[in-house]
Amino acid sequence: MGGMGAVYRARDKNFKAIRLVAVKEMISQVTDPIIRKNIFQIFEREANILATLRHPAIPRIYDYFTKGERAYLVLEFIHGKNLEQVLAETQGFLPEEQVLGWAVELCDVLEYLHSHKPEPVIFRDIKPSNIMSTLQNHIALVDFGIAKVFESGQKNTMVGTQGYSPPDQYRGEATPKVDVYALGATLHHLITLRDPQLEAPFSFAERVIGEINPNISKEFAAVIERALEYKPEDRYEGAADMKEALINVARKTGTLLHLNIPAATQAATRGVGVKPLWVFACEDELRGAPSYHDGSLYIGCYDNNLYALDAANGAFKWKYPTDGGIPGKPAIFEGNIYFGSEDKRLHVISTRSGKVVWTYYTEGPVRSSPRIAEGHVFVGSDDGHLHAVSVNSGRLAWKTEPGAPVRSTPFVSNEYVYFGSESGDFTCVDFRGDPRWRFKAKRAITSSPLVNDGVVYFGSMDSAFYALDAQSGWVVWRFRLGKGSISTPAVHQNLVYTGAADHIIYCIDMRSAKEMWRYTTDHQVTGSPIVHRDALYCGSVDGSLYCLDAASGRLRWRFQTEAPITGTPVAHEDMVFIGSTDKKVYAFLA
Amino acid sequence: MTNFFKRLFAKKSNHSGPLSSDAATAPLDENQIWGNDAPKPGNKYVHLIAGSALDMGKRRENNEDALLCFSGALGGGSQAQPFGLYVISDGMGGHRSGELASEAAVRALGNSLMSKLYKPLFGPEPQPSQESLRELMEAAVKEAHRAVKKAAPGGGCTLTAALVVGTQMVIAHLGDSRAYSIMRDGRMEALTQDHSLVKRLQELGQLTDEEAAVHPQKSVLYRALGQGDLAQADIFNSSMPNPGYLLICSDGLWGVLNEDTIQRIVNSTSSPYLACQHLVEAANAAGGPDNISVVLARLVY
Ligand SMILES: Nc1ncnc2c1ncn2[C@@H]1O[C@H](COP(=O)(O)OP(=O)(O)O)[C@@H](O)[C@H]1O
Ligand SMILES: [Mg+2]
Numbered sequence: 022m023g024g025m026g027a028v029y030r031a032r033d034k035n036f037k038a039i040r041l042v043a044v045k046e047m048i049s050q051v052t053d054p055i056i057r058k059n060i061f062q063i064f065e066r067e068a069n070i071l072a073t074l075r076h077p078a079i080p081r082i083y084d085y086f087t088k089g090e091r092a093y094l095v096l097e098f099i100h101g102k103n104l105e106q107v108l109a110e111t112q113g114f115l116p117e118e119q120v121l122g123w124a125v126e127l128c129d130v131l132e133y134l135h136s137h138k139p140e141p142v143i144f145r146d147i148k149p150s151n152i153m154s155t156l157q158n159h160i161a162l163v164d165f166g167i168a169k170v171f172e173s174g175q176k177n178t179m180v181g182t183q184g185y186s187p188p189d190q191y192r193g194e195a196t197p198k199v200d201v202y203a204l205g206a207t208l209h210h211l212i213t214l215r216d217p218q219l220e221a222p223f224s225f226a227e228r229v230i231g232e233i234n235p236n237i238s239k240e241f242a243a244v245i246e247r248a249l250e251y252k253p254e255d256r257y258e259g260a261a262d263m264k265e266a267l268i269n270v271a272r273k274t275g276t277l278l279h280l281n282i283p284a285a286t287q288a289a290t291r292g293v294g295v296k297p298l299w300v301f302a303c304e305d306e307l308r309g310a311p312s313y314h315d316g317s318l319y320i321g322c323y324d325n326n327l328y329a330l331d332a333a334n335g336a337f338k339w340k341y342p343t344d345g346g347i348p349g350k351p352a353i354f355e356g357n358i359y360f361g362s363e364d365k366r367l368h369v370i371s372t373r374s375g376k377v378v379w380t381y382y383t384e385g386p387v388r389s390s391p392r393i394a395e396g397h398v399f400v401g402s403d404d405g406h407l408h409a410v411s412v413n414s415g416r417l418a419w420k421t422e423p424g425a426p427v428r429s430t431p432f433v434s435n436e437y438v439y440f441g442s443e444s445g446d447f448t449c450v451d452f453r454g455d456p457r458w459r460f461k462a463k464r465a466i467t468s469s470p471l472v473n474d475g476v477v478y479f480g481s482m483d484s485a486f487y488a489l490d491a492q493s494g495w496v497v498w499r500f501r502l503g504k505g506s507i508s509t510p511a512v513h514q515n516l517v518y519t520g521a522a523d524h525i526i527y528c529i530d531m532r533s534a535k536e537m538w539r540y541t542t543d544h545q546v547t548g549s550p551i552v553h554r555d556a557l558y559c560g561s562v563d564g565s566l567y568c569l570d571a572a573s574g575r576l577r578w579r580f581q582t583e584a585p586i587t588g589t590p591v592a593h594e595d596m597v598f599i600g601s602t603d604k605k606v607y608a609f610l611a
Numbered sequence: 612m613t614n615f616f617k618r619l620f621a622k623k624s625n626h627s628g629p630l631s632s633d634a635a636t637a638p639l640d641e642n643q644i645w646g647n648d649a650p651k652p653g654n655k656y657v658h659l660i661a662g663s664a665l666d667m668g669k670r671r672e673n674n675e676d677a678l679l680c681f682s683g684a685l686g687g688g689s690q691a692q693p694f695g696l697y698v699i700s701d702g703m704g705g706h707r708s709g710e711l712a713s714e715a716a717v718r719a720l721g722n723s724l725m726s727k728l729y730k731p732l733f734g735p736e737p738q739p740s741q742e743s744l745r746e747l748m749e750a751a752v753k754e755a756h757r758a759v760k761k762a763a764p765g766g767g768c769t770l771t772a773a774l775v776v777g778t779q780m781v782i783a784h785l786g787d788s789r790a791y792s793i794m795r796d797g798r799m800e801a802l803t804q805d806h807s808l809v810k811r812l813q814e815l816g817q818l819t820d821e822e823a824a825v826h827p828q829k830s831v832l833y834r835a836l837g838q839g840d841l842a843q844a845d846i847f848n849s850s851m852p853n854p855g856y857l858l859i860c861s862d863g864l865w866g867v868l869n870e871d872t873i874q875r876i877v878n879s880t881s882s883p884y885l886a887c888q889h890l891v892e893a894a895n896a897a898g899g900p901d902n903i904s905v906v907l908a909r910l911v912y
Contacts, residue, residue, distance in 0.1 A: 055866060059805055066804070236762035475778045475850040487847070488743075492657070493777030495690035497848045532847040534745055 035225035041098040078130040093447030102148035128264035147203035184217035199252040205248025235452035282501030299335030307600025310350035321347025330340035339375035349390035361387025379415035394433040401427025419454035430469035441466025458494035467507035520546025553592035560586030660694035661908035662884030669899030675702035675709035675903040695775035708766030719758030723751035758836030769833035792852035863901035
């Protein structure tokens, strides 16, 4: 319980299996309605930031809401005690090993917060009562700066706690070094049992660790002293440096092996334990994307066949032969499957029988995937046209003026059709095929566009990722990638994701055009990311399928196939499917 | 173009009446204004209409607000796209520096955007800008920042600017003027976030000057154009509210009228310029403690 509000234990009824949550209540003392609204806006903004944090030492935020002058945060319930309680209940000194273990974990979570994108998160109030020790003896950080927004309405308050906060914080600075100092002060308190709140400010140097607690190694004491340096420039650069120093202490004192550090903290998990649910082997490379429909998975292969598999167990149902490799993603519409082949044809076959319904000839390989809307199939071809073909008759309705090969998959939105071409032209046509506007990138646009809330997104080989007004074609923003991209973007909430040849999966905020996070794989990302629930799935030419946290970009797992992945996964309910150039189709638990 | 600016700023001394955008608003009858909210298939011509008002209020001796309201269409043939630039700036600083700051900001921002985005489209060989709307806005804010520093050293001003092209807008925001989206169904939402919590707390006596000066959230929440080395504007894009309005106003309006009142006035008046006038009247009726400036824009299909 703090002065500003209270933390309650509560049960979340909306969750099927009852789970325990902590509800933190904060009361705003401000009476002016405009200021209060302002405060609530900041509260919501910060709650949104906190909601994106994923770290074993940070309780998850499930919800937040405001009511009158009160605001509530619904948090994961941490079973354990805060370190203030631990101190009160401990007789004599805590063992060095114990405090050292907590210290390493605290540095780890601070390192995570300080490297948060786009803005680092500075905790600003590290102290024993804001750190909990769990039943497994791991630490959790509670009480984020969010509550401080409420206190700032009061006189004589600042963020931080007298005794633990460094001088620079009183000058209004909020840098990683502020947290380094407060961590030093907390560790000093834990091992000397002298509460800095009861002592003169900045007087740690007068309470020499070795003199108060002779059990503490010189090395550990030295790390704490360095963190507590009066001048920020004399302290550790950041939490990462301090962590390294602490691990060196453990190495020297021979306690490294005893440190109870969770595996996730030690290094990013590298696909440990992720096994496919099933694997199906084809006769040649799989470069395109599967589609899921009604219990079946359909995928085209460079052995020229389109395969139909049982999605649940990977059992073979039937295959349909064409005369060329099948690069794209099949589209499914009213019981039929539409897909292009390098044999220059658009094939339409029945999902039930696997028999041909009709085929349509273009004059070049069809590498674009078909898109179906308003009774027409829209598909690009290497013959330089976008074709609009009647769904019923398989006859050409119209095709665009000849240009460079169209490998990008058209997107249909609000009576317009959008597509890119290998010359770098990006075109918007209406349903009659009349051009509405055109945009030119410096190099090829193989990436398929995606329209979201009036903006069309796509990447180009010219190393830019574009956001254009879908109505006029004006460039709203442009984001620099390290190299070109042929990946199709995915959107989720206010974020847009894409892969690029610079090995990176990018996450960009659609409103601010700022990079939220990036994840570097070991080779080019030519496939496209998809977002399913709160996870992002994306293959890389390094042969791995990656599963990342969509909000933070943290690796959840990765699975290594035997050859490059150039295609795109598809997810359905609890399963995710992908093909690899190792000739296999894989299914995983999402 | 220069004539347009001359006209705009020459009118500034005439603070008693609203300054409406007679320069560029396409005249539409009441039916057109109210009748066509949703895009009609086949009819792809979209109008952008706007109104504005600038008033000294009842307690101030001078007007430190400045505004720019420009609506038009941009393009060729039957494919003209809506184009609009709406800016409000609220000056601050001793003597006349508040006035000088806001006026310099609006003028420099307008000049930068108009010359890079609009002007290249005239002449025999139009050369549309290669820069993104966001980049153009970033550059314009930088120029406005420089202009304020030069015209009013030590002074500063807020800046809330919306550049509308097609159905998208790019908004630049610094300080505590605000942009709102107001939907026809009554929903009203602030698009911008004030950078001035501490300043406000200070004005209300919640914080002393000394406390405010060392407040850790100072840098996060308090920003203004013309102060510091860099103009740290929030720049973001959003789609134009539809069906609805984009409202930009200074604190002389939002600090006096609550959202519900604003929303009701806007949605119950048939034209943007009348709505702006009514908003000013309501703010003055509520005491008019500060300068009031408003811009209201919407798309009509
Ligand atoms: N998520 C949680 N799960 C369990 N207990 C919590 C949680 N968050 C806080 N607490 C307990 O409540 C105490 C006060 O919470 P804190 O967030 O620090 O609030 P205050 O603003 O009052 O300091 C903590 O010291 C801790 O013991
Ligand atoms: Mg606390």
